[in-house]
Amino acid sequence: MSIVSKIVSHLFGRGKSSDASSSPEGTPPHAKKEYTNLIAQYIPYFHLLTPSEKELFIQRTWLFRNNKSFHFVNMAAFDGVPVLISAAAVQMTFGLRDYRLGFFKDIYVMPDAYQYDLQSPPYIGHVSPQGIFISWKHFLQGYADSGDNVNVAIHEMAHALSYNNFVAVADTDWEFRDDFAKLPGLYGPEMNKLIVNKRSYLRPYAFTNPQEFWAVSVEAFFENPVGLKDNMPGLYAVIAEILNQDLQARHRINTTV
Numbered sequence: 001m002s003i004v005s006k007i008v009s010h011l012f013g014r015g016k017s018s019d020a021s022s023s024p025e026g027t028p029p030h031a032k033k034e035y036t037n038l039i040a041q042y043i044p045y046f047h048l049l050t051p052s053e054k055e056l057f058i059q060r061t062w063l064f065r066n067n068k069s070f071h072f073v074n075m076a077a078f079d080g081v082p083v084l085i086s087a088a089a090v091q092m093t094f095g096l097r098d099y100r101l102g103f104f105k106d107i108y109v110m111p112d113a114y115q116y117d118l119q120s121p122p123y124i125g126h127v128s129p130q131g132i133f134i135s136w137k138h139f140l141q142g143y144a145d146s147g148d149n150v151n152v153a154i155h156e157m158a159h160a161l162s163y164n165n166f167v168a169v170a171d172t173d174w175e176f177r178d179d180f181a182k183l184p185g186l187y188g189p190e191m192n193k194l195i196v197n198k199r200s201y202l203r204p205y206a207f208t209n210p211q212e213f214w215a216v217s218v219e220a221f222f223e224n225p226v227g228l229k230d231n232m233p234g235l236y237a238v239i240a241e242i243l244n245q246d247l248q249a250r251h252r253i254n255t256t257v
């Protein structure tokens with residue numbers, strides 16, 4: 001049994017992946033406690049929120065979790081997994097009015113990296129019209145190291161958010177689209193800097209294409225907002241505007257009190 005599996009076995013009771021049938025309007029008290037304990041333990045972002053924001057965060061996580069079908073592929077079902085994956089989505093969309101990623105009904109969880117096709121190296125996550133796919137081992141690793149700018153859940157949720165607003169046009173957020181339009185203007189200049197300087201604050205994968213530039217930038221934004229703002233202030237400002245969150249300011253407040 002891997003260390004990750006041991007952590008999972010220890011912390012999560014085995015359970016079904018079926019959707020809960022409780023009222024969607026409010027979070028039942030037992031779920032509120034369970035969600036709060038889990039999220040406080042695994043998602044550092046939660047500790048940056050005020051008490052009323054924490055209430056909203058838990059409520060959104062409850063609604064998100066109960067509006068998606070979670071599928072466990074080649075692994076046992078654990079109740080905590082859908083809660084934490086939902087919390088990652090809510091973290092990324094917390095500044096937005098529409099946090100539902102409504103186009104996506106299905107989320108698939110694999111125990112580890114998986115083969116998508118024979119030509120590609122193993123994936124740790126991807127988004128397709130069929131759903132959002134995440135390796136649970138890499139989900140945990142993403143949150144265990146909160147300073148390496150790598151977080152697969154945030155990365156895939158960023159893809160899902162742009163897909164939701166541009167390709168699927170399920171519940172288009174026009175303000176999001178207007179703000180997002182500023183991002184391509186940064187991609188070319190940052191690519192040029194990478195060519196000239198042979199390095200970038202973002203990892204090289206960001207420069208695969210504009211969609212990866214977006215997803216990797218959002219990872220860096222949540223993992224180390226101070227680092228992103230110091231190193232790429234223009235990019236930080238655009239991501240903060242798109243997501244309607246000034247995370248660097250929250251970190252500063254929390255580290256000075």
Ligand SMILES: [Zn+2]
Nearest residue numbers: 155159212215
């Ligand atoms: Zn990607």
